[in-house]
Amino acid sequence: MNEVSLKGITKSYGAHLAIPPLDLDIPKGKFVTLLGPSGCGKTTTLRIIAGLEQPSDGELTLAGKTVFSGRDSHFVPPEKRGLGFIFQSYALWPNMKVDRNVTLALQQARKPKQEIAERLAEALKKVQLEGYQERFPSELSGGQQQRVAVARLIAARNSILLMDEPLSNLDAVLRTEMRTELKRLSRDLGATTIYVTHDQVEALTMSDIIVVMKDGVIQQMGSPYEIYHQPSNLFVAEFIGDPRINLFDGHLDQRDGRSVLRIDETEIVLPYTVARPSGAVRLAIRPERLTLHDGPAPNSLPAEVDVVQPTGSQTILSLTSRGHAVTALIPRFVERWPTRKVWLELDPAHIMVFDPQSGRLSETTNGAVRQVDAA
Numbered sequence: 563m564n565e566v567s568l569k570g571i572t573k574s575y576g577a578h579l580a581i582p583p584l585d586l587d588i589p590k591g592k593f594v595t596l597l598g599p600s601g602c603g604k605t606t607t608l609r610i611i612a613g614l615e616q617p618s619d620g621e622l623t624l625a626g627k628t629v630f631s632g633r634d635s636h637f638v639p640p641e642k643r644g645l646g647f648i649f650q651s652y653a654l655w656p657n658m659k660v661d662r663n664v665t666l667a668l669q670q671a672r673k674p675k676q677e678i679a680e681r682l683a684e685a686l687k688k689v690q691l692e693g694y695q696e697r698f699p700s701e702l703s704g705g706q707q708q709r710v711a712v713a714r715l716i717a718a719r720n721s722i723l724l725m726d727e728p729l730s731n732l733d734a735v736l737r738t739e740m741r742t743e744l745k746r747l748s749r750d751l752g753a754t755t756i757y758v759t760h761d762q763v764e765a766l767t768m769s770d771i772i773v774v775m776k777d778g779v780i781q782q783m784g785s786p787y788e789i790y791h792q793p794s795n796l797f798v799a800e801f802i803g804d805p806r807i808n809l810f811d812g813h814l815d816q817r818d819g820r821s822v823l824r825i826d827e828t829e830i831v832l833p834y835t836v837a838r839p840s841g842a843v844r845l846a847i848r849p850e851r852l853t854l855h856d857g858p859a860p861n862s863l864p865a866e867v868d869v870v871q872p873t874g875s876q877t878i879l880s881l882t883s884r885g886h887a888v889t890a891l892i893p894r895f896v897e898r899w900p901t902r903k904v905w906l907e908l909d910p911a912h913i914m915v916f917d918p919q920s921g922r923l924s925e926t927t928n929g930a931v932r933q934v935d936a937a
């Protein structure tokens with residue numbers, strides 16, 4: 563069942579159409595991330611769901627109830643939508659102590675005192691802030707303030723949670739910790755969570771479903787696995803993955819039932835058949851699917867090593883192959899590559915073939931796009 567459903571939702575600011583007609587169905591209990599570059603409409607979409615922004619047209623339903631309809635100007639205000647929020651700026655009341663910040667909504671809903679006290683204690687325990695009830699937000703660190711915002715969500719027990727870049731003000735260590743925390747929260751509450759970020763690592767690590775947006779238009783909606791391994795177009799392929807995916811211009815030949823790729827003088831026979839005629843193509847391969855050799859090898863391009871960057875468990879190698887910048891990712895610590903001239907082997911099973919005009923991923927003849935590894 564879909565917990566959140568947008569049908570033909572649009573939003574214009576004056577003459578600027580920020581969200582062209584948008585259809586989006588979010589299943590109950592899933593952690594769904596809206597991901598995309600700055601200005602792609604993620605926040606606007608979330609604010610529309612929250613009721614903080616009125617759409618120009620369309621229909622929005624939450625848990626089966628229509629909360630906005632452009633047809634009859636029906637609009638349910640945010641406080642009546644039964645949603646929980648966490649935004650980037652924790653949105654705590656600066657003049658209220660932690661206990662009141664956590665329980666304000668429960669008090670306004672006139673819940674019994676005993677229940678409020680129990681929910682407060684439980685929520686503060688979950689975020690490890692027991693004993694902090696009497697502090698004002700200004701007496702807490704950024705991470706602790708964010709945990710108060712999380713405690714408020716726990717106490718409210720909303721079935722739909724909306725989060726807009728909630729971790730962007732935190733330092734790297736805290737961000738990783740809070741990622742785990744928010745994922746656990748969403749799971750423990752059994753909540754449907756809609757999370758906005760432009761950080762692909764957050765999206766890949768936290769989500770059941772990622773929705774990649776560009777200019778208000780959904781480019782792909784799928785599991786992190788699908789988004790990473792089967793990007794539906796070049797925009798998604800380039801947006802996801804750090805270091806970025808490598809792109810090459812190439813030529814596809816359909817020869818005796820086999821698909822053969824050519825990049826300059828290098829020929830690569832693919833282990834699957836691409837469902838498109840012979841001709842120019844755009845090829846993509848992830849940095850971790852390249853292997854370096856010190857002499858000629860099958861499926862390889864000659865290249866030169868420019869820069870070696872160990873990151874700890876992995877090393878990023880920047881190379882140049884026939885004038886093109888290429889990045890390889892090696893799963894170990896390397897300080898110096900022994901030779902400057904190398905051969906860069908492309909793993910044929912992991913080459914993606916895109917239409918050079920439309921940028922769309924070409925399907926394989928088995929009906930689906932390539933399957934790699936086990937999901």
Ligand SMILES: Nc1ncnc2c1ncn2[C@@H]1O[C@H](COP(=O)(O)OP(=O)(O)OP(=O)(O)O)[C@@H](O)[C@H]1O
Pocket residue numbers: 575578580598599600601602603604605606607760
């Ligand atoms: N109040 C407003 N008035 C005019 N234009 C707006 C307003 N709010 C958003 N926009 C425009 O709508 C588009 C989508 O903005 P939105 O904030 O949803 O993007 P975003 O993907 O969340 O970006 P970011 O990651 O930078 O927050 C942008 O082109 C933005 O300039």
